[in-house]
Amino acid sequence: MAKDAETLTSLVADRVGEGRELTYRKFEERAIDPVSGYRPSRTVLWKVGNGQRVQIEPRLIRAIHAGLGLPLARVQAAAAFQYLGLSATAVAGGLVLHDEAVEADTEAVRGEVLRQRRAAENSRDS
Secondary structure, eight states: OOTTOOOHHHHHHHHBSTTSSBOHHHHHHHOOOTTTOOOOOHHHHHHHHTTOOOOOOHHHHHHHHHHHTOOHHHHHHHHHHHHHOOEEEEETTEEEEEOHHHHTTHHHHHHHHHHHHHHHHHHHHO
16 A cells, blocks of 8 residues: 555545644535535544545535545545555546555556547547
């Protein structure tokens, strides 16, 4: 696993709490899932920021994304790393999640994506 990958806990802990840009009260006010309207409690958000166990689900990740004002993909990648041990690699069209054993093949994945893109562009030009 990439040692410098962010975790959901680190995203929250770096931005929320005493002496940081957000208080937990303000974070709770802003943390609203834009899809479902779900609003996690301050206790749940505090648990995330302090590395305690919580039930991870898409609506919580989207609420944290909204509360922190960070890109959704970044928050999703941090959650995938922390809870599933998967690292995210940006490729054309999105992110690829992979475990450490596959990380050595990142260049091969990028190369294949580029080959596929060129093939698609060539077929459009024909």
